[in-house]
Amino acid sequence: MALTKPSVTTPTATATARTGTASNTAAASTADGSTAAAFTATGSSATGSAATASEPPAPPPAAAGSRSSAAAVPAALVLLVAALAVVDITQGTAAVGAGQVWKALTGHADPADASVVIASRLPRAAAGILVGIALGAAGAALQAVSRNVLAAPDTLAVNAGSYAALGVLTVTGTSLPLLASSGVAFAGGLAAAAVVLALSGLGAGTVRLVLAGSALALGLGSVTDTLLLLYPERTNGLYQWSQGSISQNGFDGVAQMAPVALVGLVGLLLVSRRVDALSLGDDAARGLGVPVRGTRVTVVVLATLLAAAAVTLAGPIGFVGLCAPALVRPLGRRVRGLVRARAALPVAGLVGAALVLGSDVLLRASVGADSAVAVPTGVITSVVGAVFLVVMALRTRDTAASAAPDRLRMPGRAAFTGTVVVLTALLVALAIAAVLLGDTTLLLGDVLNWARGRGDHLVTFVLDTRVPRVLAALLAGAALALAGTIVQAVTRNPLADPGVLGVSGGAGLGAVLLVTTVPAAGAWSVAGAAFAGAALTAALVFGLAARGGFQQNRLVLVGIGASAGTAALISLLIVLTDPFNATKALTWLSGSTYGRTLPDVLPVAAVLAVGTVVAVVRRRELDLLSFDDDTARLLGLRLAPARLGLLALSVLLSATAVAAAGTIGFVGLVAPHAARALVGRRHIRVTPVAMLLGATLVCAADLLGRTVIAPSQLGAGLMTAVIGAPYFLYLLTRTRA
Known part of the structure; x- marks a missing residue:
């Protein structure tokens, strides 16, 4: 989607854009310090014809070198992803090595080997690539539109919302095609993101948004875990899937989710120039004729669509959307072309694919193929992502207060007593109610007889198991409250x-x-x-x-x-x-x-x-x-x-x-x-x-x-x-x- 010029005279528009750029440099640097400079240097139509006329007709050698570097980075990432995919395809429980894989691809393999490669390993690698691209691009888009280096499908509770929606769908016994399930995941993820953005205020604080998203994710995760415990038969296997697993049984899932992810990625690329304008600050973007609110809503919806496709296919794989843009950001400071969203989004997607496949390869190489079958890939990405989150927290400044101080109240002694x-x-x-109530209801006299050692068999058995539970709850609650008070x-x-x-x-x-x-x-x-x-x-x-x-x-x-x-x-x-x-x-x-x-x-x-x-x-x-x-x-x-x-x-x-x-x-x-x-x-x-x-x-x-x-x-x-x-x-x- 082309960026619309302001409907005023060109010199005035140029002055407005320059003023807005200068006044919002600090805001733009939150996401990437070189964004404003790169956006101005590219001479895009949004800066007005006066700025374009002042530039030399041919780009300087540095710009040409930058363009070649910008092309070399995606090429190198494609080769890396391809190499990881090849290694991933050769790993598994069956004794199918590189030679058998090649024969299966060329149609000369044993039917059993070909079945393993075509039905399991190739779909697994393809799912890893698709999920990584979707989450990496979604994270990059969310960080760019919010100017928040900690924004991601995880920290905005998009993954948790999608997973909760699919959990509800599972326990209700509703059977839907995979594409329709993706729509349910999309609705859940979008609702969660809307709640987080409404509570935190988009751009109101780097850490505030993450805190809101993490709290909502914990709440939604508790609801989903409750469903898993209540309906173990209906949710069989859902816990392992909830950790994020790219294992597939055929290409059906990848084939159905690939168009969904493609729609989301293409949509983000179409609004990429507006995203670049938002990196200059809201005032500068409005001066350039960009609908700020509409652009943000569009990007959030498209990023949620990508995350929903990934969750539907492989479960909530954690922190890829946070780590991939963080790895691309240093490249943007060296390769100017990667600052623009049109290049940064695909590159972040390729980095995400490398992270997912690399985690899967590392997992299978570390614990062995037999054990790796039971370990979801998302566990590894979550560990790596947690380290990333800690490092980024130490490097992030946030001046907004996280909560209002308690009011200074001095109640009297009678009120305290x-x-x-x-x-x-x-x-x-x-x-007392906790001791008496449960799957077997008792009377207070039963408790007194038990305390004196006169209870019958049933009462003794029930109270011997119930009283320690009540004591554990009471003591643990008091201990946690005291610990929280001290901290x-x-x-x-x-x-x-x-x-x-x-x-x-x-x-x-x-x-x-x-x-x-x-x-x-x-x-x-x-x-x-x-x-x-x-x-x-x-x-x-x-x-x-x-x-x-x-x-x-x-x-x-x-x-x-x-x-x-x-x-x-x-x-x-x-x-x-x-x-x-x-x-x-x-x-x-x-x-x-x-x-x-x-x-x-x-x-x-x-x-x-x-x-x-x-x-x-x-x-x-x-x-x-x-x-x-x-x-x-x-x-x-x-x-x-x-x-x-x-x-x-x-x-x-x-x-x-x-x-x-x-x-x-x-x-x-x-x-x-x-x-x-x-x-x-x-x-x-x-x-x-x-x-x-x-x-x-x-x-x-x-x-x-x-x-x-x-x-x-x-x-x-x-x-x-x-x-x-x-x-x-x-x-x-x-x-x-």
């Missing part, structure tokens, strides 16, 4: 939470690693492994964030990257050790208390007791750290040791909570916020109220998960994510302006 009494009564009533105070970050910061994910990774390698490990061993994983993750996250002074957005974004990486590694461990038991992975990741015994809750009980005493004794330090550094220094507080000790305590609390009840998210975010809203900011009051709220929230979630759809069960983590994700988004919208 009343709040504690009400919450305590509510928690006691909820705990938010130390980092002065209202978005901090052990789950959001990746600490819970690290604890889960350590625990799963021990359980899968040493199935007979005891409760204290699992707690120790969880603490080791949480400590390593926390050291990484807090260490990297401390380099910038614990900036709010940087800390949370690094934590999101760590959380994504640990989740991918947990999935990898599960599918490698027990590939046919996806329920085990989902049960653990959903925060279930199923099968807990009294020894399992002893570590979290001991750590919670110590943590409560420390938090009360050091309440003044928490108050000072949550205020500012200067005041704390003036009052003689040694900041580094205080921060380190309190963060270590929060890590220990999170690790033992994960060991007792699995990964439960958002409790450490919601409970401290609600506590401060009820009783003010003083930690002598916030701490007990937050712990009561955390215990109440997790116990209620566990009770609902056990009773609402009994005999089926849902993990408490899924329930808290459904509550916590909207609250996280609410915190972001409070300061959208």
Whole structure:
């Protein structure tokens, strides 16, 4: 689509364009510092005839060299993709090497070898190329139109929305052709992207958009995981597919999705000149006659179409749309022709194809063909993408506040006492209900007889299994709330939470690693492994964030990257050790208390007791750290040791909570916020109220998960994510302006 000139005289238009370009240089440099210069130097029709007339009739030698370099880059990438495809075709469980592949392609192979090559390996390589091109081009388009280097189908929740829509379609038993399924995925992805863009404000902050997308993706992922647990027969194989697998059975899927991806890519190329104009800034683009809002909507729709085609064909393969443009960006600083969207989009697509095929080749070369069959390609791209996200978070500046500070409230002692009494009564009533209700309903007398050792066989069996579950939920909720309270105070970050910061994910990774390698490990061993994983993750996250002074957005974004990486590694461990038991992975990741015994809750009980005493004794330090550094220094507080000790305590609390009840998210975010809203900011009051709220929230979630759809069960983590994700988004919208 050609870029329309302004309907004014040429000198005026040129002056307007130059003024707009100068005033928006900083905005354009957010996406790529050389975009404005390249756009002006190309002498496109959008700059007006005066600018064109002032240029020499023949391009200088540097420009000619730039054009040759711009052509050499795609050619080199095509060769790289072709080489990776050849290697990928020769890998597999069947003994079919390069010679047999060549014979199959030329029609001289054994029928069995030809069947393997034509029905499996060639479609797998073709799917990898198609998915990589679609995701790479979609990510490049989203980053260009938003001037946001962190925009991608993953970070805008497009993949999560598409996957959730397909999950709903699967459990309803609706059978649709692949092309119609792609339409459902497109609708889900577009709806998710629209929500994220509406909540974050396109261009309102580099990190804000990613935070909104990540929170919505977590919420949608919880809903989809709930469907997988509720309908295991209908969703058989959907968990492995949800990690992103390019394995195919014939060319039917590739043949049907290729035209969809082609429409999206061609559409982006047609509006590429308008995308270039947007890189100069909104004012300059309007001065050039570009419909800013319409162009953004068009690009988002086309990018979502590409992402939906990729998700329909291979599942949500993570972070390719983020990594591919990031790899192209340094090339754009050296090869001027790659700055323009018309060249950058196909190049990003080729880089995406190389990433997907390279990940598949690396996977099969590392773990062997037999094991690689069970490991989705998306697990590898997610690990690589998580590293990319952390690195880019450290290099990205975002001056927008992530959430409004809490209002300074000083409720009286009577209000605090009343709040504690009400919450305590509510928690006691909820705990009693949790003990009595379930797949078997009991009476209070049954519990009393059981406590005295006089219960019958059935009552004894039920309470021996149910009471530890209730205790695990109560203690884990209180521990996560206390950990969240400490982290938010130390980092002065209202978005901090052990789950959001990746600490819970690290604890889960350590625990799963021990359980899968040493199935007979005891409760204290699992707690120790969880603490080791949480400590390593926390050291990484807090260490990297401390380099910038614990900036709010940087800390949370690094934590999101760590959380994504640990989740991918947990999935990898599960599918490698027990590939046919996806329920085990989902049960653990959903925060279930199923099968807990009294020894399992002893570590979290001991750590919670110590943590409560420390938090009360050091309440003044928490108050000072949550205020500012200067005041704390003036009052003689040694900041580094205080921060380190309190963060270590929060890590220990999170690790033992994960060991007792699995990964439960958002409790450490919601409970401290609600506590401060009820009783003010003083930690002598916030701490007990937050712990009561955390215990109440997790116990209620566990009770609902056990009773609402009994005999089926849902993990408490899924329930808290459904509550916590909207609250996280609410915190972001409070300061959208």
